[in-house]
Each structure stands twice: as C-alpha cells, then as structure tokens.
Amino acid sequence: MLVIVDARMVNASGIGTYIRNLLREILQKDSFQIKCIVNKDQVDVIRKLGVNDYIIFKSKFFSPFEQIEYLIKLPHADVYWTPHFNTPIFPMRYKFKKRVVTIHDMFPYAFRDNFNFLGFSYINLLMKRASRLSDLIFTVSEFSKSEIIKFLNVDDSKVCTVPLGVDPGFHLNAEDIKIDKKYILCVGNIKPHKNIKKAIEAFNRISPIIPDYELVIVGKSDGFYSPEKGFDSILKSNPKVRFTGFVTFEELRKYYSEASMLLFPSLYEGFGLPVLEAMAFNLPIAASSRASIPEVGSDYIVYFDPENLDEIAKAMLGILNGELQCSVHGYGENLAKYTWEGCANKTIEYIKKLA
Helix, strand or coil, rough: CCCECCCCCCCCHHHHHHHHHHHHHHHHEEEEEEEEEEEEHHHHHHHCCCCEEEEECCCCCCCCCEEEEEEEECCCCEEEECCCCCCCCHHHCEEEEEEECCCCCHHHHCCCCHHCHHHHHHHHHHHHHHHHHCCEECCCCCHHHHHHHHHHHHHHHHEEEEEEECCCCCCCCCCCCCCCCEEEEEEECCHHHHHHHHHHHHHHHHHHCCCCCCCEEEECCCCCCCCCCCCHHHCCCCCCCCEEEEHHHHHHHHHHCCCCCEEECCCCCCCCHHHHHHHHHCCCCCECCCHHHHHHHHHCCEECCCCHHHHHHHHHHHHCCCCCCCHHHHHHHHHHCCHHHHHHHHHHHHHHCCC
C-alpha cells in the first residue's frame, strides 16, 4: 500500500511537529509504504526521520504553482494524504484511489477579518475543495471537528478526530535541576489570535506586585503584525517582557523546565499542544477557556476569560502566590491519553480502512 504524504511543512512549528512525529511513528510500525513530497532543503530532515522515497517540488506550499506540479509530478498511489489543507484542487481520481486531508482548525473562517479578500478567497477555495474531494478529513480535537462541520458543511461521518501527542523529548529528566528563574512562560506562534497584547497588559498590571518575575514569550517580536491598536507601544512598555526569538527544540525544552508557570491566553486553538507540553514538565498552567483548550487541559488547570484583563491577571497572580492550584498530580493521567503512538495508530487504522 503506497501512501503519498505532502511533507513540505515539515520545518514549520505547529504542523511541522505534527508531520515529524507522525512520520517517525508510522515508519517504525512499517504499516505501509510512504513517499513524501518535499522541497530540496527538506531532504535531510525527512531522511533523518527514515524517509528515503520522495519527490522534490520546486513550489512552496500554498503557492498556486504547486497545483501545476501536482498534475505533472505526482505518481499513482493508493492514498494521497495532505497534512494541511493545501491539497490539489483537481479530482485526480486517475492517480489516487483515495484522498485524505488534515484540517487542524478553522481559524481563517472564525477570524475572517484578519485576511484580505484575495487571501481569504484562496484559502476558501483550497478548504472547500479539500473537504469535497477528500474521502476522509482528519482533525485534532472535537472542537475542530464541530468547526469543520459548521463552516464547510460536511457530514460528521467524514471527519475523524485524531488527537495529537507530546514529543518524547518533552519530559522531566532525573538530571533536570529546577532553577527558579522566576518567569511566566508563553509558548506559541505570535499571531493576532494568540492574544499576546492582553497577556502583556495583564502582566503589566501585576508586575509591581511580583517584581522578581519576567514574562518570557517564545517567538519573535520583530516584524510582528497585529491589527490591534497600540500594539507596538505595548511591546515596549515593560522591560520585564522578553521575546526569545527563534528557539531550538532543546532551548524550548529548557524554557519549560525552568519556568514558574505557563500562560496560554489564546483566543482560538485547534488543539493547544503547549498545554500538554507544560504538563510534561509539571508546570502550573493558566489558560484561556476558549475553543479546544478546555478539551485538552480538562479539569487539571486554571482557566480564565482571555478577553478579561482582570481574570488573566488574577489567574497568574493566584498561581504564583499559591491561592490557585492546578491538579499537577493528575497530569500523568491526562498525558497518557495524548501520545504520538496513539495518534499514529489511529491514523494508520483510518487510512487502512480506506484501502
């Protein structure tokens, strides 16, 4: 059974994590033959994962030119699987017996105003074609499943929820020495829906009460775009707010291992992987009560209304002074439900049923 996987987003942060971990697990199980689509600069990455059969595309993902390369370069296969919604807009039934797409969330529809007309029109075309032409749609949470059904008007039997897992490297080692550097950690791509502005404003309110603490945000502030007014001044309003810039896996792991808590203020998440990553390090967590986050965090963590500055500030302060407690003892039970092996097993099961 030959499965073609479009792996051109293997170096991306969120979806790249999904592709890398799933490919690794699926290849270990030797369930079917995999051929990947990659760009030239991604060959070394997939080879390290164990993929030796690949097709090199010149076009980048989401480029209109990829549609031409699909027609010209894709070979015949049993299943064609796109781990994102940039899938061929043509039926191509003469090449593939079945098609699968992973749609992680419906952010472009839920936050339509963040996109210009042409940008949204192209995304809308790709998503509508992906949902219509695919035999199966994978998604990562029940929340995202409900959003896909609502916005794309597809039958719920076509959408399969396959939750993500925590990278095996995210765990406390015996040699990890907890160094209390006193910082609140924010992790995630810095985009408007990540709600970073309100996170900084809330931190600024309590900063005089906790003068020893910093707010450390994993990501870049340079070139960051937000439609929110006054964002530039907020970024520079407190020297205790620090952006890390790009971090490696090991650097991110170190940030988790030494943080005092995780703050996750996002307005919209298809899954919310940083919540599980923080659990792997036994961090107290204050998180948004929106979208899929309560589904992933369950009853173990502290929640707040992400649009209420007082609630965000009280959640941070309450955790740091001990007034609010997370059920850290239950993290292991929650993490056991979310593994990449489990994600791979479900993915393999669904794909094999298509054949």
